[in-house]
Amino acid sequence: MILEFILACLAIGLMFLFWNNKPPNFPAGPAGLPIIGNLHQLGSEPHKTFMKMREQYGDIFSLKFASYNVIVLNNYKDIKDAFAENAFSGRADFKPLKDRSGGMPRGLIFNVERSWTEQRRFALKSLRDFGFGKKSVETIVYDEITELIDNFRKTIGKPMQTQNKFNAAVLNALWTMVTGNRYSHDDPMLQDLIKRLTSSVTQSRAASVVLFFPWLYQLRNKLTMVFAYAKERQESIAKNMNFVKGTVEDHQSTFQKDAAPRDFIDVYLAEMEKTSDTTSSFYKEEGLKNLTVTLLDLFVAGAETTSTTLSWEFLLLALHADKQEKLHEEIKRVVGLSRLPSLNDRPSMPYTEAVINEVMRFSAMVPLAVFHSALEDVTFKGYQIPKGTLVIPNLFCTMHDPKVWTDPETFRPERFLSEDEKTLVKNEALIPFSTGKRICLGMTLAQDELFLFTSSLFQRFKVGPDPNGEKLTVDYHAASVLVPKPHNLVLYDRIEE
Ligand code: HEM
Numbered sequence: 243m244i245l246e247f248i249l250a251c252l253a254i255g256l257m258f259l260f261w262n263n264k265p266p267n268f269p270a271g272p273a274g275l276p277i278i279g280n281l282h283q284l285g286s287e288p289h290k291t292f293m294k295m296r297e298q299y300g301d302i303f304s305l306k307f308a309s310y311n312v313i314v315l316n317n318y319k320d321i322k323d324a325f326a327e328n329a330f331s332g333r334a335d336f337k338p339l340k341d342r343s344g345g346m347p348r349g350l351i352f353n354v355e356r357s358w359t360e361q362r363r364f365a366l367k368s369l370r371d372f373g374f375g376k377k378s379v380e381t382i383v384y385d386e387i388t389e390l391i392d393n394f395r396k397t398i399g400k401p402m403q404t405q406n407k408f409n410a411a412v413l414n415a416l417w418t419m420v421t422g423n424r425y426s427h428d429d430p431m432l433q434d435l436i437k438r439l440t441s442s443v444t445q446s447r448a449a450s451v452v453l454f455f456p457w458l459y460q461l462r463n464k465l466t467m468v469f470a471y472a473k474e475r476q477e478s479i480a481k482n483m484n485f486v487k488g489t490v491e492d493h494q495s496t497f498q499k500d501a502a503p504r505d506f507i508d509v510y511l512a513e514m515e516k517t518s519d520t521t522s523s524f525y526k527e528e529g530l531k532n533l534t535v536t537l538l539d540l541f542v543a544g545a546e547t548t549s550t551t552l553s554w555e556f557l558l559l560a561l562h563a564d565k566q567e568k569l570h571e572e573i574k575r576v577v578g579l580s581r582l583p584s585l586n587d588r589p590s591m592p593y594t595e596a597v598i599n600e601v602m603r604f605s606a607m608v609p610l611a612v613f614h615s616a617l618e619d620v621t622f623k624g625y626q627i628p629k630g631t632l633v634i635p636n637l638f639c640t641m642h643d644p645k646v647w648t649d650p651e652t653f654r655p656e657r658f659l660s661e662d663e664k665t666l667v668k669n670e671a672l673i674p675f676s677t678g679k680r681i682c683l684g685m686t687l688a689q690d691e692l693f694l695f696t697s698s699l700f701q702r703f704k705v706g707p708d709p710n711g712e713k714l715t716v717d718y719h720a721a722s723v724l725v726p727k728p729h730n731l732v733l734y735d736r737i738e739e
Pocket residue numbers: 350351352362416539540543544545547548551607608611612613614674675676677679680681682683684685687688
């Protein structure tokens with residue numbers, strides 16, 4: 243009996259030792275449990291847990307998520323240096339993510355190596371050149387702002403939940419650029435798509451357990467009676483995929499190779515037409531598969547992020563009436579009240595830019611970006627990082643680091659201005675779009691959109707807390723993006739008609 247007990251203790255001890263055995267010359271980190279590693283220690287806000295771990299283990303520390311070695315980077319310099327390297331531009335080979343794109347990495351967000359380079363380069367160029375369709379980004383966004391202003395005017399003086407009010411406008415702008423079609427903001431098709439895209443982002447956790455245990459993921463998908471949400475999720479992904487496929491098929495049936503492209507899909511189909519290299523990610527069937535995943539990726543990554551940033555902005559400016567007045571004053575002085583602001587006004591509007599920067603810093607909306615992975619064995623800052631290691635950039639930490647920012651928990655746009663408040667001052671630690679090889683592909687578009695929405699909406703409206711509602715807070719729901727908790731705001735029209 244005693245011998246059995248000793249053997250059992252030894253076996254357990256060995257298991258702990260084996261599980262906490264780190265690769266040679268790997269960063270230090272907290273010990274984990276057999277099988278799950280440190281997954282149980284993440285809590286509901288892993289970005290904050292990592293900030294606490296950093297106090298004990300330093301800016302670069304290690305963890306174990308099931309069988310994956312993980313390093314967490316908390317300092318913006320380390321993140322910049324790491325992500326400048328091709329070796330850190332991989333993504334994890336999680337089964338659920340591969341299933342989403344037909345069994346192998348495709349598209350933009352979770353694609354890797356040659357296929358990713360080709361798809362990313364192409365999408366970047368096409369979005370940058372935008373203007374190949376009938377309208378420029380500015381004209382497309384103006385259509386959305388005009389409808390949004392009309393809708394907002396119907397709510398003047400009444401409590402309104404602002405969280406989901408921007409999705410239709412933002413998604414529609416993207417939809418127009420990519421597919422050439424625009425919908426009315428209350429169109430049931432658009433509303434349905436928004437619901438599915440929103441839940442795909444707000445319900446997914448960056449370190450969801452099923453990502454690390456493929457058998458658990460498969461079991462969950464089989465036991466749909468027990469895990470009803472899993473079934474809903476599968477159906478939602480399938481619906482999104484079918485919807486996008488339908489849009490591509492419509493384009494294929496009307497595509498004319500010698501005519502001017504109508505939108506992104508046409509440019510993509512033209513690229514497929516001219517691709518004869520059978521190993522290219524644009525070649526025939528593979529090209530079509532990449533196109534559908536690329537479209538889904540653009541909608542998933544582009545719509546929820548920009549509209550959630552606007553929700554944060556409305557909330558923060560409702561809480562800081564003085565900053566909101568300064569913003570309105572600048573818009574009135576530079577643009578006036580008789581026309582919509584344009585991108586040409588931007589260089590003359592440092593306070594508006596500072597507000598947007600501060601909203602992005604304070605909200606740190608994509609707190610852990612998207613996990614990277616080491617494509618090969620690599621030496622980084624004196625550590626040896628084996629191939630396959632997950633690399634998590636703690637963007638929340640870089641933007642709330644008390645060593646970098648004075649009073650990081652205070653909303654203060656002036657921190658981005660020179661002393662005379664006339665010039666915008668850059669801070670390298672502001673990296674809401676991440677940095678390096680995989681920096682957000684839609685960054686320029688998002689920045690243009692945020693400027694146009696912010697300046698146009700605060701030119702016209704004043705926003706405040708609901709005088710009869712609960713006290714406003716900056717509490718949020720933490721998923722892979724941080725979304726403000728439901729709250730009511732009241733809008734006031736500054737322009738009498
Ligand atoms: C405020 C708005 C936005 C924020 C804060 C944001 C933030 C991010 C972040 C943090 C990443 C992860 C980068 C990494 O892996 O290191 C990312 C990736 C990406 N974003 Fe954005 N994003 C925004 C808007 C957009 C828009 C408008 C689009 C598209 C139209 C877009 C498309 C993408 C794509 C395709 C990726 C994957 C890039 C890759 O893996 O190569 N994003 N974004």
